[in-house]
Amino acid sequence: MENIHSTRLKEKILSRIPELHESKKGRDVVLTFKDELILFNVVKHKRRKANELDKLRHSPALETPFPLFTGLLIHANTRKKGLLNTFAHKGLSVSYKKVQDVQLNITKQLCKKYNGFVCPPSLKEEVFTTAAVDSIDHDPSSTTATKSFHGTSISIFQHLEKALEPNQIDLSVDFEDSSTKIELPESYTNLSPTKSKAAEYPLQTVNRENSSDVQPMDEMDDWLEHLMQMNGKDDDIKNRFSWSGFHSKKSAIRAIKTTSTLLPLLNESVNSTAMLRHTMGVVKQILLKINPQQPIVLTADQPVYAFGKQVQWMYPEFYGESNVVTMMGALHIGMAFLNTIGD
Numbered sequence: 001m002e003n004i005h006s007t008r009l010k011e012k013i014l015s016r017i018p019e020l021h022e023s024k025k026g027r028d029v030v031l032t033f034k035d036e037l038i039l040f041n042v043v044k045h046k047r048r049k050a051n052e053l054d055k056l057r058h059s060p061a062l063e064t065p066f067p068l069f070t071g072l073l074i075h076a077n078t079r080k081k082g083l084l085n086t087f088a089h090k091g092l093s094v095s096y097k098k099v100q101d102v103q104l105n106i107t108k109q110l111c112k113k114y115n116g117f118v119c120p121p122s123l124k125e126e127v128f129t130t131a132a133v134d135s136i137d138h139d140p141s142s143t144t145a146t147k148s149f150h151g152t153s154i155s156i157f158q159h160l161e162k163a164l165e166p167n168q169i170d171l172s173v174d175f176e177d178s179s180t181k182i183e184l185p186e187s188y189t190n191l192s193p194t195k196s197k198a199a200e201y202p203l204q205t206v207n208r209e210n211s212s213d214v215q216p217m218d219e220m221d222d223w224l225e226h227l228m229q230m231n232g233k234d235d236d237i238k239n240r241f242s243w244s245g246f247h248s249k250k251s252a253i254r255a256i257k258t259t260s261t262l263l264p265l266l267n268e269s270v271n272s273t274a275m276l277r278h279t280m281g282v283v284k285q286i287l288l289k290i291n292p293q294q295p296i297v298l299t300a301d302q303p304v305y306a307f308g309k310q311v312q313w314m315y316p317e318f319y320g321e322s323n324v325v326t327m328m329g330a331l332h333i334g335m336a337f338l339n340t341i342g343d
Contacts, residue, residue, distance in 0.1 A: 198313035
């Protein structure tokens with residue numbers, strides 16, 4: 001029998017049978033139909049142990065979309081390893097180990113794309129963005145706790161004016177083992193030395209006359225004008241609305257849901273000027289990427305807000321009131337107002 005050139009034979013077969021697909025694994029080339037490829041990927045394989053799901057008979061790059069999508073969806077909604085492995089044993093999903101490998105690959109690709117700082121890929125460009133900082137305290141007296149943890153969480157919120165399409169990100173298909181560790185950039189984990197207290201407390205530089213909240217305040221008076229028009233008239237009582245009912249009926253525009261993203265937790269406690277200065281720097285890096293024309297807007301509870309004001313007073317050229325807006329959350333604003341009026 002004469003020697004047959006494998007490449008020419010492959011090309012001839014593919015030209016005669018267009019339903020065949022070429023799949024490479026190492027130095028070998030396999031010709032298969034789509035149906036066979038799906039069965040090859042999702043069939044229940046015989047393994048040496050009942051719970052051994054790590055070793056598969058094919059390349060990670062050959063995973064079909066549905067089992068991979070199912071595995072990622074189950075893990076994102078439940079975080080349960082046992083449930084995911086049960087689906088994998090039935091041939092409906094990839095294994096828990098494979099899901100970790102995929103997530104590791106995505107994370108590493110994003111770290112390469114945003115080299116030097118942390119920026120979630122889901123954030124939209126040119127959208128008004130705010131941040132919130134809070135403490136994360138792990139109770140050492142808990143029955144399931146092994147050690148205490150006092151860290152910091154930073155959340156990014158985007159206030160959309162209209163619905164936008166999800167961001168599309170191009171990633172490679174080179175998979176690595178999930179045991180490989182991922183290192184966050186030093187700009188995110190390392191805190192710079194910071195003074196603990198401002199030498200002096202400057203006066204507020206915001207000009208009330210130049211404030212842009214005049215129009216919203218005027219709109220709040222529309223309810224009073226409506227009641228004055230209804231006064232003395234025998235109209236139907238249905239036309240007499242409460243303040244909240246009047247403005248809810250007046251607003252015909254349906255607000256778009258705000259999106260939120262949690263950044264990786266930090267080990268340092270939030271109760272320090274160094275941590276607040278670092279938080280402002282992290283948010284500033286993100287805004288320079290997605291919305292450089294916007295100032296930093298940072299919300300926190302009352303004790304953390306006090307540290308934020310100290311940072312603004314100590315570093316006015318970087319974090320002054322013209323560059324950073326710090327404010328308390330709605331609960332602490334209400335509590336401060338009640339304390340002011342003596343309640």
